[in-house]
Amino acid sequence: MTMEILEAIKTNVVKGEPVLGLVEEALRSYRAEDILNQAVVPGVLEAGRLWEEGEYFLPDIIFVTDSFKEVFGVLREKKPKGDESIIGKYLIGVVQGDMHDLGKSLVIAILSAGGFEVIDLGFDVPIQTFVEKVREIKPDILGIGAYMSTTMLIIRDVIEALRSAGLRGGLKIMAGGAPITSQFAIDLGADGYGRDAMEALKNARQLMGVES
Numbered sequence: 001m002t003m004e005i006l007e008a009i010k011t012n013v014v015k016g017e018p019v020l021g022l023v024e025e026a027l028r029s030y031r032a033e034d035i036l037n038q039a040v041v042p043g044v045l046e047a048g049r050l051w052e053e054g055e056y057f058l059p060d061i062i063f064v065t066d067s068f069k070e071v072f073g074v075l076r077e078k079k080p081k082g083d084e085s086i087i088g089k090y091l092i093g094v095v096q097g098d099m100h101d102l103g104k105s106l107v108i109a110i111l112s113a114g115g116f117e118v119i120d121l122g123f124d125v126p127i128q129t130f131v132e133k134v135r136e137i138k139p140d141i142l143g144i145g146a147y148m149s150t151t152m153l154i155i156r157d158v159i160e161a162l163r164s165a166g167l168r169g170g171l172k173i174m175a176g177g178a179p180i181t182s183q184f185a186i187d188l189g190a191d192g193y194g195r196d197a198m199e200a201l202k203n204a205r206q207l208m209g210v211e212s
C-alpha cells in the first residue's frame with residue numbers, strides 16, 4: 001500500500017467526510033500512531049488553519065471535530081499501552097452552565113496530536129467534579145474552558161476550589177475560550193492560556209518544560 005491512503009484520510013478529515021473505512025484499511029499497513037500523526041493530525045491542523053483564516057465556518061469545524069472524535073476513538077484503542085512518547089496528562093473540561101464544546105474539541109484534537117494524553121470531562125462540568133477528577137486522575141495540566149461572559153468567572157471558582165482542596169500545588173492550569181485573554185487567565189489564577197488550539201499546545205508544552 002502506498003502513502004495514498006494516508007493522503008486520502010487527511011483529505012477526508014479536512015473535509016469532514018467519512019474516514020473510518022479508510023482508517024480500517026490503513027491499519028492493515030500502518031501503525032495507529034502513524035495514521036494519527038501523518039494523516040489525521042495534519043488534517044485537523046489544516047482545518048484549524050482554514051478556520052483561523054476565515055475560510056471555514058462553524059458547520060465545517062463541527063464536521064471536522066466529529067470526524068476527529070470518531071477516528072481518534074478507534075486509533076486510541078489500537079495504540080500500544082504505556083506509550084512512552086506521551087508528554088503529559090491533560091485533563092480538560094468546560095465550566096458548569098456552559099454547553100459550548102467545539103473549541104474544546106479542537107483543542108483536544110491538537111493536544112492529542114501533539115503528544116498529550118487528554119482526558120475529556122465534557123461540558124457543563126460542576127466545580128466539584130473538577131476537584132474530584134483532579135484528585136483521581138492527577139493530571140499534569142488542567143484545561144478549563146469558558147465561552148461566555150456569564151460563565152468565564154467560574155474558572156476562578158474552580159481554581160479556588162482546587163486550592164481549598166489542597167490540589168493546586170504542582171498542578172498547572174490553563175484557561176481558554178473566546179472571552180478569555182492571556183492577562184485575564186493569569187488574573188483568574190491560571191498558569192497559562194491559549195488563544196487557539198495551536199497556541200494551547202505550544203503553551204502546554206512550555207508548561208511541561210519541553211518547549212522554550
Ligand code: B12
Pocket residue numbers: 058061092097098099100101102103104106107142143144145146147148149150174175176177178179193194195196197198200
Ligand atoms: C456554536 C455556538 C453555540 C452552539 C454550541 C455548539 C457546541 N457543541 O459547541 C450552541 C447553539 C449550543 C450555542 C448555545 C448558546 N450560545 Co453560543 N455560540 C456559538 C458560537 C456561534 C460559536 C462558538 C464556537 O464554537 N466557536 C468556534 C471555536 C473553534 O472557537 P472557540 O470556542 O473560541 O475555541 C478556540 C479558542 O477559544 C481556544 N480554546 C477553546 N477552549 C479552550 C480551552 C483551553 C483550556 C484552552 C487553553 C484554549 C481553548 O481554542 C479553540 C480553537 O481555536 C458563538 C459566537 C462566535 N462566533 O464565537 C456563540 C456564543 C458563544 N454563544 C452565545 C450565547 C449567548 C449562547 C446561548 C445562551 C444562546 C441562547 N440564547 O440559547 C446558548 C448557551 C448555552 C449554554 N448554556 O452554554 C454568546 C455568548 C455571549 C456572552 N455572554 O459572552 C456568543 C458569543 C454569541 C453572541 N455573540 O451572542 N452556542
